[in-house]
Amino acid sequence: MKDLKPGLKKITEIEDLRRVAERKVPRMFYDYVDSGSWTETTYRSNETDFDRIKLRQRVLVDMDNRSLATQMIGESVNMPVAIAPTGFTGMMWADGEIHAARAAEKFGVPFSLSTMSICSIEDIATHTSKPFWFQLYVMRDQDYMANLIQRAKDANCSALILTADLQVMGQRHKDIKNGLSAPPKPTLTNIINLMTKPQWCMNMLGTKRRSFGNIVGHAKGVEDLSSLSSWTEEQFDPRLSWDDVARIKDMWGGKLIIKGIMEPEDAIMAARSGADALVVSNHGGRQLDGALSSISALSDIVQAVHAENSDIEVWLDSGIRSGQDVLKAISLGAKGTMIGRAFLYGLGAYGEDGVRRALEIIYKECDISMAFCGHTDINKVTDDILVKGTYENLKVGRF
Ligand SMILES: Cc1cc2nc3c(=O)[nH]c(=O)nc-3n(C[C@H](O)[C@H](O)[C@H](O)COP(=O)(O)O)c2cc1C
Numbered sequence: 001m002k003d004l005k006p007g008l009k010k011i012t013e014i015e016d017l018r019r020v021a022e023r024k025v026p027r028m029f030y031d032y033v034d035s036g037s038w039t040e041t042t043y044r045s046n047e048t049d050f051d052r053i054k055l056r057q058r059v060l061v062d063m064d065n066r067s068l069a070t071q072m073i074g075e076s077v078n079m080p081v082a083i084a085p086t087g088f089t090g091m092m093w094a095d096g097e098i099h100a101a102r103a104a105e106k107f108g109v110p111f112s113l114s115t116m117s118i119c120s121i122e123d124i125a126t127h128t129s130k131p132f133w134f135q136l137y138v139m140r141d142q143d144y145m146a147n148l149i150q151r152a153k154d155a156n157c158s159a160l161i162l163t164a165d166l167q168v169m170g171q172r173h174k175d176i177k178n179g180l181s182a183p184p185k186p187t188l189t190n191i192i193n194l195m196t197k198p199q200w201c202m203n204m205l206g207t208k209r210r211s212f213g214n215i216v217g218h219a220k221g222v223e224d225l226s227s228l229s230s231w232t233e234e235q236f237d238p239r240l241s242w243d244d245v246a247r248i249k250d251m252w253g254g255k256l257i258i259k260g261i262m263e264p265e266d267a268i269m270a271a272r273s274g275a276d277a278l279v280v281s282n283h284g285g286r287q288l289d290g291a292l293s294s295i296s297a298l299s300d301i302v303q304a305v306h307a308e309n310s311d312i313e314v315w316l317d318s319g320i321r322s323g324q325d326v327l328k329a330i331s332l333g334a335k336g337t338m339i340g341r342a343f344l345y346g347l348g349a350y351g352e353d354g355v356r357r358a359l360e361i362i363y364k365e366c367d368i369s370m371a372f373c374g375h376t377d378i379n380k381v382t383d384d385i386l387v388k389g390t391y392e393n394l395k396v397g398r399f
Pocket of ligand 1: 032033046084085086087114115116135163259281282283284285286317318319320338339340341342
C-alpha cells in the first residue's frame with residue numbers, strides 16, 4: 001500500500017476524523033451521520049456501554065507474531081471488521097461508496113453497499129475487483145425487488161444483508177429540520193452552508209452521481225428527484241415478516257446476513273431461517289430510541305444461538321469507535337463486527353485515504369489491546385480478558 005499523506009499521520013483516533021468531517025461536510029449530511037433517533041439515548045449508550053467494560057492487563061506473555069486475521073461467513077478478512085451499509089454515503093464525499101469500497105478492498109475487509117447508496121451496484125462492481133456485499137431494504141414494488149436482487153447477483157455480490165429493523169423509520173429530528181435530500185435543495189441556508197465547504201463542492205461538481213443510484217432509472221416511475229422522494233416514502237414495506245425472509249433467501253440463493261437483531265427470540269428465528277450470519281444491531285441508535293445498547297444485548301444472543309446448536313455467525317455493530325470496542329465484542333462471542341460512523345467520518349474527512357486511516361486506527365488499537373490482554377490470535381480471545389462484573393453490570397435489570 002502507498003504511504004499515507006503526511007497530514008494523515010497526525011490523525012490518531014476516530015474522533016480526529018469526526019472533527020475534520022464535521023468541518024468539511026455540508027451540515028445536513030454531517031448531521032445525518034452524527035445523529036440518532038428521538039432523544040438519542042440509545043445512540044449515546046451504544047458508545048458509553050463499551051467504555052464501561054474493563055479489560056484485564058496481563059504481563060510477561062510472549063506477544064510476538066500477533067494476528068487479527070479470521071473469517072466472516074467463510075471469507076478471509078484481515079481483521080473481524082466489515083464496512084456497514086450506509087445510505088447517502090456518496091454525499092459525505094463525491095463517489096463516496098466507490099472510495100470506501102476501494103479502501104476496504106485494499107485493507108482486506110468486506111464492504112457492504114446499501115440499497116440507499118448514491119453509487120449503484122454496477123458502479124461498485126466496475127471500480128473494485130473483489131466481490132462485495134449488498135444490503136437489501138424490502139420495498140413494496142415486487143418487480144423492483146426482484147430486479148434489485150438480480151442486479152446484485154449479476155454484480156457477483158458474495159452476500160445479501162437483509163436489514164430487519166427498518167420496516168418503519170425512526171424519527172431523526174435533525175434530518176427533518178435540515179430538510180435532508182440528495183442533492184441538497186438550493187435554499188438560502190443550504191447555499192450559505194455550501195459556500196463554506198469548497199472542497200466538497202468541487203468534488204461534487206466532478207461527478208454525475210448525486211442521487212440514489214440503485215433507484216433512479218430502475219424503479220417504475222422514478223426518473224427524477226421529485227418522483228424519488230414520494231416513491232421512497234411509500235416503498236419501505238411495513239409488512240415484512242419471517243415468511244418473507246424464506247422467500248428472499250430462495251430468490252437470492254447465496255449467503256444471507258440478517259441485520260438488526262436485538263433479542264434472543266429473534267436470534268433463534270434468524271438461526272432457524274438458515275441465514276449464515278446475524279448482526280446484533282440497533283441500527284446505530286437510529287431506529288428504536290430507548291432500546292438497549294447493542295453490546296449489552298450481545299451475550300444473551302450468543303447463548304441463545306449456542307443453545308440452538310446453530311452454526312449461524314453472530315456479529316455486532318452499533319457504537320464501535322475503536323479497536324478496543326471490536327476486541328470487547330469478539331471476547332463476548334461475536335465472530336465479526338461492522339462499522340458505520342467510524343468509516344463515514346474518515347470518508348467525509350479525506351475520502352478513500354480517510355477510510356483507510358479509520359481501518360488502520362481500528363486495526364492498531366485492536367492489535368495492541370489484544371497484546372496487553374495477553375493474547376496473540378484474535379480467534380482465541382474469550383471473555384477471560386474482561387474484568388468480571390463490568391459487562392454483567394450493563395445488563396442489570398434485563399431479566
Ligand atoms: C448515516 C447512516 C446511514 C445508514 N444507512 C443504512 C442503510 O442504508 N442500510 C442499513 O442496513 N443500515 C444503515 N445504517 C446502519 C448501519 O448499517 C450500522 O448498523 C450502524 O451504522 C452501526 O452503528 P455505528 O454507526 O455506531 O457503527 C446507517 C447508519 C448510518 C450512521
